[in-house]
Amino acid sequence: MSLVMPKPDQSVLDRRAEIIAALQAIVPGEGVISRENExxxxxxxxxxxxxxxxxxxxxxxxxxxxxxxxxxxxxNTVKVVPRGSGTSLSGGALPLADAVLLGLGKFNRILExxxxxxxxxxxxxxxxxxxxxAVEDEGFYYAPDPSSQIACSIGGNVAxxxxxxxxxxxxxxxxxxxxxxxxxxxxxxxxxxxxxLDPAGLDLLGIIVxxxxxxxxxxxxxxxxxxxxxTARAVLLGxxxxxxxGKCVADVIxxxxxxxxxxxxxxxxxxxxxxxxxxGYPLDVEALLIxxxxxxxxxxxxxxxxxxxxxxxxxxxxxxxxxxxxxRLAFWAGRKAAFPAVGRLAPDYYCMDGTIPRRRLPEVLQxxxxxxxxxxxxxxxxxxxxxxxxxPLILYDANQPGQLARAEEFxxxxxxxxxxxxxxxxxxxxxGVEKRDxxxxxxxxxxxxxxxxxxxxxxxxxxLNPGKVFPTLHRCAELGRMHVHHGQxxxxxxxxx
Amino acid sequence: xxxxxxxNSEELCDAIADAARTETRLEIRGGGSKAGFGCxxxxxxxxxxxxxxxxxxxxxxxxxxxxxxxxxxxxxxLVASKSQLLAFEPWDHGPLFGNPAGKATIGGVIxxxxxxxxxxxxxxxxxxxxxxxxxxxxxxRFVAGAKVxxxxxxxxxxKLMAGSWGRIAAMTQLTVKVLPRPRTxxxxxxxxxxxxxxxxxxxxxxxxxAEVSAAAxxxxxxxxxxxxxxxxxxxxxxxxxxxxxxxxxxxxxxxTLRRLDAQEAAELWDAVRVAAPVNDGRPLWxxxxxxxxxxxxxxxxxxxxxxxxxxxxxxxxxxxxxxxPAAIRAAAGRAGGHATLVRAxxxxxxxxxxxxxxxxxxxxxxTRVRRAFDPAGIFETGxxxxxxxxx
Numbered sequence: 064m065s066l067v068m069p070k071p072d073q074s075v076l077d078r079r080a081e082i083i084a085a086l087q088a089i090v091p092g093e094g095v096i097s098r099e100n101e102x103x104x105x106x107x108x109x110x111x112x113x114x115x116x117x118x119x120x121x122x123x124x125x126x127x128x129x130x131x132x133x134x135x136x137x138x139n140t141v142k143v144v145p146r147g148s149g150t151s152l153s154g155g156a157l158p159l160a161d162a163v164l165l166g167l168g169k170f171n172r173i174l175e176x177x178x179x180x181x182x183x184x185x186x187x188x189x190x191x192x193x194x195x196x197a198v199e200d201e202g203f204y205y206a207p208d209p210s211s212q213i214a215c216s217i218g219g220n221v222a223x224x225x226x227x228x229x230x231x232x233x234x235x236x237x238x239x240x241x242x243x244x245x246x247x248x249x250x251x252x253x254x255x256x257x258x259x260l261d262p263a264g265l266d267l268l269g270i271i272v273x274x275x276x277x278x279x280x281x282x283x284x285x286x287x288x289x290x291x292x293x294t295a296r297a298v299l300l301g302x303x304x305x306x307x308x309g310k311c312v313a314d315v316i317x318x319x320x321x322x323x324x325x326x327x328x329x330x331x332x333x334x335x336x337x338x339x340x341x342x343g344y345p346l347d348v349e350a351l352l353i354x355x356x357x358x359x360x361x362x363x364x365x366x367x368x369x370x371x372x373x374x375x376x377x378x379x380x381x382x383x384x385x386x387x388x389x390x391r392l393a394f395w396a397g398r399k400a401a402f403p404a405v406g407r408l409a410p411d412y413y414c415m416d417g418t419i420p421r422r423r424l425p426e427v428l429q430x431x432x433x434x435x436x437x438x439x440x441x442x443x444x445x446x447x448x449x450x451x452x453x454x455p456l457i458l459y460d461a462n463q464p465g466q467l468a469r470a471e472e473f474x475x476x477x478x479x480x481x482x483x484x485x486x487x488x489x490x491x492x493x494x495g496v497e498k499r500d501x502x503x504x505x506x507x508x509x510x511x512x513x514x515x516x517x518x519x520x521x522x523x524x525x526x527l528n529p530g531k532v533f534p535t536l537h538r539c540a541e542l543g544r545m546h547v548h549h550g551q552x553x554x555x556x557x558x559x560x
Numbered sequence: 561x562x563x564x565x566x567x568n569s570e571e572l573c574d575a576i577a578d579a580a581r582t583e584t585r586l587e588i589r590g591g592g593s594k595a596g597f598g599c600x601x602x603x604x605x606x607x608x609x610x611x612x613x614x615x616x617x618x619x620x621x622x623x624x625x626x627x628x629x630x631x632x633x634x635x636x637x638l639v640a641s642k643s644q645l646l647a648f649e650p651w652d653h654g655p656l657f658g659n660p661a662g663k664a665t666i667g668g669v670i671x672x673x674x675x676x677x678x679x680x681x682x683x684x685x686x687x688x689x690x691x692x693x694x695x696x697x698x699x700x701r702f703v704a705g706a707k708v709x710x711x712x713x714x715x716x717x718x719k720l721m722a723g724s725w726g727r728i729a730a731m732t733q734l735t736v737k738v739l740p741r742p743r744t745x746x747x748x749x750x751x752x753x754x755x756x757x758x759x760x761x762x763x764x765x766x767x768x769x770a771e772v773s774a775a776a777x778x779x780x781x782x783x784x785x786x787x788x789x790x791x792x793x794x795x796x797x798x799x800x801x802x803x804x805x806x807x808x809x810x811x812x813x814x815x816t817l818r819r820l821d822a823q824e825a826a827e828l829w830d831a832v833r834v835a836a837p838v839n840d841g842r843p844l845w846x847x848x849x850x851x852x853x854x855x856x857x858x859x860x861x862x863x864x865x866x867x868x869x870x871x872x873x874x875x876x877x878x879x880x881x882x883x884x885p886a887a888i889r890a891a892a893g894r895a896g897g898h899a900t901l902v903r904a905x906x907x908x909x910x911x912x913x914x915x916x917x918x919x920x921x922x923x924x925x926x927t928r929v930r931r932a933f934d935p936a937g938i939f940e941t942g943x944x945x946x947x948x949x950x951x
Contacts, residue, residue, distance in 0.1 A: 179763045179852045180875075203767070224712045231709070237716060238687050253921045258850035260679060260875055262723065263898035263916040265926045266686050269719020273712050293769045313620035319643060319740035319796075359769060359806075362799030418708045420621050450710040451621075490710040498713070505713060506703070513702045514715045516932035520925065532714065543935065 066113055066496055069530045071161035075141055079118060082141055086121045086163065089131045094169075096120040105164050108149040108156040109211070110497055112413075112467065117144065117158035122166045126244065126252060126282040129165070133280065134250025136163055142526050143248070145276040147187060147219030150211040152414060153495025155223060155275045155531060162529075165280060167218050173197050174283065182241060182258050184285045187218025191225075194286060203288040206233035209491070210399070218281050224273030226491035228324040231449035232357075233289070235491070237272040244283035245271060248522040258285060270517060275493050276528040278521040292357035295323060296367055297391045300374045301348030301381030305329065308350030309424045311377040312448045315354065318373060320366055322449060324355040326398050329428060331443035332405060332456070336397035339404035344397050345381040352448065353394050398445065402456065405443045409458035413470045417481030418490035421451045430480055431455060438473040440466070452490035453481065479504050494532045502534050511535075516542050567610035569693075569701050569732055575606065576730065577699025580936040587941045588726035590629055591663030593654035594672055598725075598914040598943035600906050608667055611732050619644055622709055623690060624738050628667025628731040635666050639738050647739045648684050649676025651833050656844070657903060667731050673723030676833040677774035677792065680766075680872040686722035688737045694721070694729035697934025707735045720929070727940065728933045742773075742794035746804050747825035750789045750815045755779060755855045755870070758789045761814040762873040763851065765791050768810050770803045775873040776832045779858075782867050783837065790820075790828055835902075838867050838880040843904035845888055847877040853895030860891035885912045892916065913945040 075082075086095045096102060102116040123129045136143050142162035149156050158164050170186035176198055177183070183194055183205070191212040194205040208227035209215055215225065220236045221243065233239070242256030256268040271278055302308035308327055315322065328336065328351045337344040344351060352374075356366045367384055374382055385391035397404070406412050419427055428444065435442045441458045455477050459470040478488050478498065482505050488498045502511060511533060518525065519539035529536060564586070566572040579586050587603040589595065611627035614635065619642040626635060632650060639645055650669035654661050668674075675684040691705030704717035721728060753761060758777040765772045774792040791807065793800050808817045820828065831837055835844060847857055854874035862868065866881040866888075881888060885901065885908070892899035898916030901909070918926065923946065931937070 177850075177852070178767060179760075180850045181763075181767060182850075224716065226710060226712075234683065234687065235710070235712075237719065238683055247925075251921055253919070253925060255922065257896055259848045259853075259897045260872060261673065261684060261848045263848075263900070264723075264918055264922075265727075265929060266673075266719045266723050267922070267925060267929065269686055269722070270715050270717065270929075272719075273716045290767050290769060290771075316622065316740070317620045319743060321740060358771065358795075359799055359802045361802035362796060365796055365798040418706075418710050420618070420623075420708060422618065422621065447710070451708050452710045486708050487706045487711040487713045489713050490708075491712055493712055494714065502714065505706075509700050510702045510704065511714075513696060513700070513933065514704065514717065517715055517717070517720075517929060520928035520932045 068115070068159060068496070069536060071159065075161040076118070082139070082163070083119050085135055085139070086119060086132060089135065090121055090123050090128050094122045094124065096122070105146070105149070105158060105166070108146070108151040108154060110152055110154040110157070110495065113154050113157050113496060115158050115160055117164035118161055120164045120166055122169050124169045126246065129246045129280055129282055130250040130252055132163070132165060133246055133248055137249045137524065137526060140524065140526065142529055144528050145222070145280050147216035147222065148190065148214050150215040150219065151223060151493060151495060152416070153489065153493040153497040155493050155495040157496050159530060167216065167280070170218070170282060177258065178203070180258050181288050182285050183288050184283065185217055187221070187281050187284055188216050191215050191217055191220055194288070198288050199291065202291055204291045205239070205286055206289055207236050207239055217284050217286065221272050221281050221284055222274065222276045223493040226452070228326060228447060231325065231447070232321050232323050237269065239287050240268070240272055240284060241287060242285035243268060243271055243281045245279040245281055247279045248524065248527045256285065275495060275532050277518055277532060278527070292323070294360050294363055295355055295357040295391060296363045297353055297355040297385045297394045298367055298370050298374070299381065299383040299394045300352040300354065300379045301345040302350045302352065303348060303378060303380055305350045305428050306425045307377050308352050309421065311352060311374050311379065312421060314373045314377060315370055316449070318369060320369060322354050323357040324353065325447070325449035326353045327351065327446040327448040328398065328401060329444040331441065332401050332445050335404040335408055335443055336401050339407060340396050340400045342393045342396045348381060353398055401445045405456045405458065408441070410460040410462065413457040413459065413474055415455045415457065415474050415477050416452070416489045416492040417478050417486055418450065418452045419481050419484050419486035421448065423484040427453070427480060427484060431477060434473060434476050438469050440470055440473055442473070447490070450490070451486065475501060496531055499532060500534050502532070512537070512542055519543070563605040563607050565607045565610050569695060572695045572730060572732065573699045573701055576695050576697065576938065579604070579938045580697060580699055583936060584938065585941050586938050587943070588671070588730045588939065590665030590668030591631065591654070593652055593659060593664040593668060594657065596657035596903060599909050599945050601941040601943050603941040606730060608730060609665065614638060615733060619738070622738055623707055623735055625707055625733060625735040626666055627733055629665050631662065632664040632666050632669055633662050640741065643741045644738045645741045646688065646736060647678060647682040648688050649678045649833060650674045650685065651676055656834060656839065666736070667734065670722050670734060671724060671726055671731065677776060677829055677871050680775065680875065681773045684722070686719050689718040689722045689734060690737055691735040692718055692721055692731050693733040694731040696729040697936060697938050705735065709737055725944070727930050744797040744800045745792060745794040745825065746800050747820045747828065748791045748793070748804055748807050748817045749820055750811065750817055752787055753777070753789050753814060754787070755858055757814060758787070758870070759851065759855055759874045761789055761811050762791070764810060765807065766873050768806065770806045770810065771795070774829065777870040777874070778837055779869065782869060792825070792829060832869070832871055835878040837869050838878050840867065840880050842880040842882045843908060844902045845879040845881060846900045846902050847879060847888065847892045847897060848900070849875060849877065849892060849895040849897030851875040853897060857891045857895050861887055889916060915944055917946070
């Protein structure tokens, strides 16, 4: 493991018993977990390559408890790592040896469903899918659907700005959250946003979403709920080349169609998925595309025809339209099982998450193929084709010495490539610890300093989730200094004032 | 009033660094179409129109990158030529403030979080700003966000920049999401509903499969005695037709629906977007509430002489009102929302903050965040009457 986390503070470790006692005074009963074997389940999140048992786990049940825990830790200079369901794929909830792990799992109630205003007010530990379950009888749903939606919490979704296969049409978490209650590191409770659409002043809610637990702890979330589309249909398309598949995607969008979902798989992913679930994916194609349309039947029928026409124009050699719900689900079954299917090909796989401008896809896959040969590791690709979010799955065997390191190196090369072609390090999984050290590939030191000063505005002692997102921990005082610009050359053409 | 007109980032960095050194306040300005918003102030104008032109636009990628001072009209014409649009429906405030149209810039509409009727379903400027390059109050150039539609790398500073009114940084370039222009639209209207009935009808329509993209209500008092509830549907023709066909049955308890002809509909939504129905010369307010709170707000202020209409299914109330501003702020607050004073005589703007006062904790957090980008407070011009001046 090449990851370097902030060095544990021995003086904090020495105070462990005192810290546990203080937490027990705030959260009584079984809300404080400190026995070594009971800490083990918290030692990692969805990024299991990294493990570290926390110093202690606290599971508060009320916002007042959260506030008092944070205030105590703030006043006593103890670090805190917040955690929802622990499904992060980027290590956002990775514990620290000298930090309190603050679990929000007991915040599991739906507080209010307001159909007239089409919002739901929920606690952060409610799972993503549970929101939809709570409103589906009235014909509504919560649109963002990360693949872990059965387990991941809405609080975690807010922290990570989670996406899903439908986010091209329906947006990410940030486009579907209207308000939060937030507890800051010093224990202060603020409400940002609400049931209305716009903020009165600065859009602070906008930076909370996707801040990866570094700015505050969310204790309540107001989300928009939408009427569930009347129907959904899918088309399964196979192409002889990645280029023709990519061209089809671009043409669909150029024709004014924003599908509910548009997923692409490359040859290795198609073969792995078909071998696993046997849903009849064509094996003689280089790219498989699933295009899902949703809405009124009249719209789906019309757009299916349009997509089929565009696909034929781009030389599709497979073209199947789902005739019923069962068939639609079958088209998706392979894609949804792609990760475990690829997982059967090797003992371990490493899932990447870059985004690229879609037009660069053929070139990116080509270069990824060269990298694969160079690193001696196979890769399969699934791709949210509509928005350019690429999920390369690198196959490796952690039991073979050096393979994990090589897989990480390969992954880093892929992400550098994504940035090089005009894309980004992460489309939906977050930076966490995983992509932390690659941040300088995308941002200059000045860019990062501007982000880190936002952190200082919320948490000047840098106690909340340290070691995540930013490669270097700068003290806020150091970041606050104004540097004299260039030293001289003061804008000679402009009037002095 | 003096003006600085940098034409590249180096000049801009120098101008801002100089201002920070000399404790001079700068007002970042595009076309000046919203200069009449907020308190009168006496700051050096930092004219951003030297940063103009589209940098990259590839329609199937759904992104457009332009310099911040590019006229909004130029960008709208370009994307329209590729059958696309800015889905948040930004609009030119110039005429509202008695200035000529055509001056608004893309940077200005983003910085002011301008959005139209479709904000209800398609999001606002914040939802469509993907990335930017700017110079902060430190005189340093920095970037945030990206030039692709899906990105979670680092803090989402574009959200902060949208609606920041030039108080964080001077944007030089920005990347916005563009979307296909709906191929067809239709507007269905019902007449003679009370505000309460209209709210219920709009809520029912918004919760249905009709996929209504915008919903507005003009009460009888401002619409020649005929209260009008309007629902806009957009998309591909077969879909729009099918969805229009759902509405008469869905809303049968509220009355009979009628379809406006295309020109009438276009005029209606243009008017709603720019607040024309209540643009009567009096102070103009924009009240943002949960949709179900809209009726309580108008019930409180109509007896005091307010003229008003609903957009965003009741979540946005445009009001013309020359009574006590505290009455509007109080009603908006009780409804769980806030009130913005958009246009008023200078004397009123000198004492009534344009933006609704925030809770103390939020206000101080906003100040700390602004200071993070602008430690010397050079972008605090006094426009918002809330700036405990720098440090």
